Amino acid sequence: MPNRFMISRRHLMGGATALAAGAALPAHAQNRRIVVGTWGGDYSRLLAKNIEAPLLAPKGWDVIKDEANDPPRRAKMLAEKALRRGSSDIQGLSAANMYEVNQQGLVEQLDYDKIPNAKNLIPAMKYPYGVGHIYSGKVILFNPKLIKTPPTSFAEALDPAMGNKLGIIDIQYQYTLVAAGMASGGSPSNIEPGKERLLACKKAGARIYPSNEAFAQAMKTEEIAVGIMWKARAVQWQNAGINVETVAAKEGVPMYISGFAVPKNAPNKEGAYTYLDAMLEPSAQEAFAVDMGYNPTVTNANVPPQVHKRIGFTPDEEKRLVDLDYGYLATNDVAFQEWWNKSFKA
Amino acid sequence: MSETVAIRGAAVAAPRRRGEGLTATTLIGPATVFVAVSLFAPLAILLRYSLNDFDKATKTMIAAVTPANYIRFFTDAYYTSALATTVEVALLSTIVCLVLGFPLAYVVARTQSRFKNLLIMAVVLPLFVGNAVRAAGWMVIFGNKGFVNAGLMGLGVIEKPLEIMFTEKAVIIGIIAVNLPFMVLSLQSVIEGVDRAVEEAAFSLGAPPLTMFRRVLLPLALPGVLAGTILTFILAMNAYATPYLLGGPLFKMMAPLVYNTFTQQSNWPFGGAIAFILMAVTLTLTVAANLLIQRRTKR
Numbered sequence: 001m002p003n004r005f006m007i008s009r010r011h012l013m014g015g016a017t018a019l020a021a022g023a024a025l026p027a028h029a030q031n032r033r034i035v036v037g038t039w040g041g042d043y044s045r046l047l048a049k050n051i052e053a054p055l056l057a058p059k060g061w062d063v064i065k066d067e068a069n070d071p072p073r074r075a076k077m078l079a080e081k082a083l084r085r086g087s088s089d090i091q092g093l094s095a096a097n098m099y100e101v102n103q104q105g106l107v108e109q110l111d112y113d114k115i116p117n118a119k120n121l122i123p124a125m126k127y128p129y130g131v132g133h134i135y136s137g138k139v140i141l142f143n144p145k146l147i148k149t150p151p152t153s154f155a156e157a158l159d160p161a162m163g164n165k166l167g168i169i170d171i172q173y174q175y176t177l178v179a180a181g182m183a184s185g186g187s188p189s190n191i192e193p194g195k196e197r198l199l200a201c202k203k204a205g206a207r208i209y210p211s212n213e214a215f216a217q218a219m220k221t222e223e224i225a226v227g228i229m230w231k232a233r234a235v236q237w238q239n240a241g242i243n244v245e246t247v248a249a250k251e252g253v254p255m256y257i258s259g260f261a262v263p264k265n266a267p268n269k270e271g272a273y274t275y276l277d278a279m280l281e282p283s284a285q286e287a288f289a290v291d292m293g294y295n296p297t298v299t300n301a302n303v304p305p306q307v308h309k310r311i312g313f314t315p316d317e318e319k320r321l322v323d324l325d326y327g328y329l330a331t332n333d334v335a336f337q338e339w340w341n342k343s344f345k346a
Numbered sequence: 347m348s349e350t351v352a353i354r355g356a357a358v359a360a361p362r363r364r365g366e367g368l369t370a371t372t373l374i375g376p377a378t379v380f381v382a383v384s385l386f387a388p389l390a391i392l393l394r395y396s397l398n399d400f401d402k403a404t405k406t407m408i409a410a411v412t413p414a415n416y417i418r419f420f421t422d423a424y425y426t427s428a429l430a431t432t433v434e435v436a437l438l439s440t441i442v443c444l445v446l447g448f449p450l451a452y453v454v455a456r457t458q459s460r461f462k463n464l465l466i467m468a469v470v471l472p473l474f475v476g477n478a479v480r481a482a483g484w485m486v487i488f489g490n491k492g493f494v495n496a497g498l499m500g501l502g503v504i505e506k507p508l509e510i511m512f513t514e515k516a517v518i519i520g521i522i523a524v525n526l527p528f529m530v531l532s533l534q535s536v537i538e539g540v541d542r543a544v545e546e547a548a549f550s551l552g553a554p555p556l557t558m559f560r561r562v563l564l565p566l567a568l569p570g571v572l573a574g575t576i577l578t579f580i581l582a583m584n585a586y587a588t589p590y591l592l593g594g595p596l597f598k599m600m601a602p603l604v605y606n607t608f609t610q611q612s613n614w615p616f617g618g619a620i621a622f623i624l625m626a627v628t629l630t631l632t633v634a635a636n637l638l639i640q641r642r643t644k645r
Binding site for chain 1: 402403404405406424489490491590591594595596608609610611612613
């Protein structure tokens, strides 16, 4: 009997030693490892192709992806708030979400001295708590085969007269509310006037799709013929053979900015800053414009003119670019979602 | 294997030798502790969260002890209708599973064919594919230009495509497809244990097949019916991927609602409350069905 205990204790000690050694390993490796929270799919693939492989891997950085949509990633950040060491070093989020996680006290206030390439950032892409990586604008999409007179404004696109030819994307509720507000005399800081318009569209048969992809599919099968979406997505869908054209609305072009923020408890902040700097390299920014149809957030990227013509905006349209009122959206988001779920989708 | 032997040894040995009770505890302990910690600790935390307040402007929790989230659920028609839809879908799909599953289970249980194993494999085969992937398949079939609509329109049966995708019909069909194998397997294992001789005895005494089924087979197979019904009902009540993908943005069931409240709205207190309400309703209905059937069996 005593022998049995001796053996088990020895085994136990051995196991414990192995465990301790295992736990110590990541601590050594960590300096060169960056954990990036990001959406999966194309964006993640292009981050690897345009940033990680050419700019970080040669310098010995090892990038690990935590791929998920942003709501679960934000939920995870919130859950890890009390931890000294979080599980990610940098998180890809939209400007609206970056504002929100900053309000929740989850992200680092950035030291721009550690991001040399940030000196070329377009001022609107530079936040105290995050850096814009790519941007596009919310434009009108229509199928020229089915819509003979192209709409020129949000008012003409989000019009009950479109009946069941109008498609609306569920997860795009914020931008849809903003566009409808702008169409009805409101602004990005006052979406209220647009609610009645949306209800009328819904009553007239507007179709609601759960995701951007489902919307694209419906455009492709001609189930719908008009809607609003990022210009960059329209370019991707054109590349995929979907018959769709875009118009920058008269009322303005709400900007969509996607960027990165660093959690306060990121284990490897040095790595996070390195990543932020690398993503602003002109070569990476140009590659994203070509591969994904989003505009560079830095002024020193040279996008080929024919690409710019498809993805960018004319000087006249650029004047109509409007940034969202992130404070207004964040403060009222719960109320907006309730209205969207209970009144609009009811 | 050795663990089982050790536990049995400890249980039957008389007189008990010193240390054997300890051994048994050591063997059972880790699994028990693991289950207790990994199941009850999160539930306890969630229960505590569900009593908290929520600040809408910053989307953060505020420590409190209030039943407000539970009251809100039951006083808002939006949420109670989601619960009603969930119960309705779960009941309907369970009934259909039982009706479709019983004859199939009977054939599988009674067949003398050497292909019986293949038959069981065929029943289980759908489970080899994840729910989300299967839902994607249904999407291809149900879409406006999907297999069903294209087929019917091609044959000239209908002029305008049928709206199947993003409706309750689609969700119920999807859930039945997921749950049917569970029902069939539960029934099949019990029917196999019912001696064929009792059926033959009923027939030889002049019972027509339906009477034999009603008076002999069904009462004897009741434990299987109960197990299958409970299993499929619980699965349907908690279905997530199928209602999310096939129900579309306008369709409301409880599990997607819990997820949405947690992630999209960051409202953990209310999400916790909805989760507990779903769990409580599922548990209550299951226990009630169990008692009802047990009472019938005794009678």
